[in-house]
Amino acid sequence: MTEAIKYIGCDDKDLDLFESQYEVPNGVSYNSYVILDDKVAIMDSVDPRVTDEWLANLEGALGGRKPDYLVVQHMEPDHSGSIKAFLEKYPETAVVGNAKTFAMLGQFMEAPLFENRKHVVAEGESLELGKHTLSFYMAPMVHWPEVMVTYESTEKVLFSADAFGKFGTLDVDETWIDEARRYYLNIVGKYGVQVQGLLKKAAALDIKEIAPLHGPVLTENLEYYIDLYNTWSTYKPEVEGVLVACASIHGNTKNAALKIWEHLKDADVNTTFIDLTREPVSEAVAQAFRFDKMVCCACTYDGGLFPPMDDFLHHLTAKAYQNRKVAFVENGTWAPQAAGKMKAILEPMKNLEFMEPVVSIKSTLNTESEAKLQELIEVLK
Structure with missing residues (x-):
C-alpha cells in the first residue's frame, strides 16, 4: 500500500x-x-x-x-x-x-x-x-x-x-x-x-x-x-427496474415469468430474471434490493408455498427488505394460493406497495390468465 x-x-x-x-x-x-x-x-x-x-x-x-x-x-x-x-x-x-x-x-x-x-x-x-x-x-x-x-x-x-x-x-x-x-x-x-x-x-x-x-x-x-x-x-433502490424472481416446479410458472421478463426487455425496462431453483439465493437477494420493483412467481406446494420462493422471501425479510413495489404471479392445478402465502411473508416489512393485478394460473396460461399477465406487464413498465 x-x-x-x-x-x-x-x-x-x-x-x-x-x-x-x-x-x-x-x-x-x-x-x-x-x-x-x-x-x-x-x-x-x-x-x-x-x-x-x-x-x-x-x-x-x-x-x-x-x-x-x-x-x-x-x-x-x-x-x-x-x-x-x-x-x-x-x-x-x-x-x-x-x-x-x-x-x-x-x-x-x-x-x-x-x-x-x-x-x-x-x-x-x-x-x-x-x-x-x-x-x-x-x-x-x-x-x-x-x-x-x-x-x-x-x-x-x-x-x-x-x-x-x-x-x-x-x-x-x-x-x-x-x-x-x-x-x-x-x-x-x-x-x-x-x-x-x-x-x-x-x-x-x-x-x-x-x-x-x-x-x-x-x-x-x-x-x-x-x-x-x-x-x-438506507434501503433505497439502486436503480429503477424489475426483478422477476421465479420458483417453478415443472416449468409452467417459469414460462409465465419469462413472458413477463421478455416483454419488459422489449419495452426497454431494466430487468433481471432469477430462477430461484437454479441460482444462489444470495444473488436473488442482491438483485431484489437493487431494483425498485419485484415480481414473485411461484407455485402452490403441499398447501403452502414452493420452498425455493419461501426461502428467498424469508431471506429478504431477515435483511429488512423495504421501500419497494411487489407483484405476484401464482400457479396451482387445483387450489392456487401461493400469492397469499407470499404476501403474508412480506406484509410485516416497511413501506411495501403490493401491485395489482395478482395473476392466478391453473396449471398453464389460458386466455383469461394471459390477459391478466399482459395487464400486469403494463403496470410494471
Missing part, C-alpha cells in the same frame, strides 16, 4: 461457501495489514485456513522486527481465527481491542494467552506508533457488536473492518460492485441504521484510502463507494 503500510493478507481460492452458505465462485480474500513505524502494529489476523501463509507474510514484512500491537477490529473467525497462533509466536505483543472484543476473545481461546496483554480502547481514543497515529471508532453491529474501525491520520487510511468488503480473491478480474453488493446485502444488510452511524463518523475524517477486511483496498473515487453504501444502508 505505502512504504510504511504493507498488505499481508491471503487469498482463499478453495473456499466454496462463505459462512457455510454464500457461494463464492472466485473465492475470498482475508485482509491483514502491518504498519511499520517506531512501533509496529498489525491490523487483524486471518481465517485459520491460511494461518501459516499469513504468519509467513507477516514475518517477511517485519524484516526481523517484532510486532508491538495486534489490533483486533472484528472477532468473527475469518478475521480472528489466527490470533491464537500469533500470540503463541509473539508472546510480547499487546492486543488492542475494545471491552466487547476481549469478552469475545475469551470465548475463542484461553484467557492467559491475552489477559496480561490487553490494551483496551474506547471511542475516539488514539494510539501513537511514531509518525503514524491510530484512532479508533466503534461500529457496533457492522456486523457484530464488538466491531470497530481504525483511522490512520498520517496516510489518511480508514481500516474499515467488514465495511466496503466484497467476495472474490484479489487477483480476480471482475468489477467491484456486483460482488460488493452481494456481500453487503447478505452479510451486513440487516444493519442499515448502524451502517449509517458509521458513515456519519467517516464523513468527519479525511480519508484517502479504505482498507477493508475482504476485497481490494479502495484508493480512487471514494465518493462512488460511499454513495453506494449510503443507498444500500
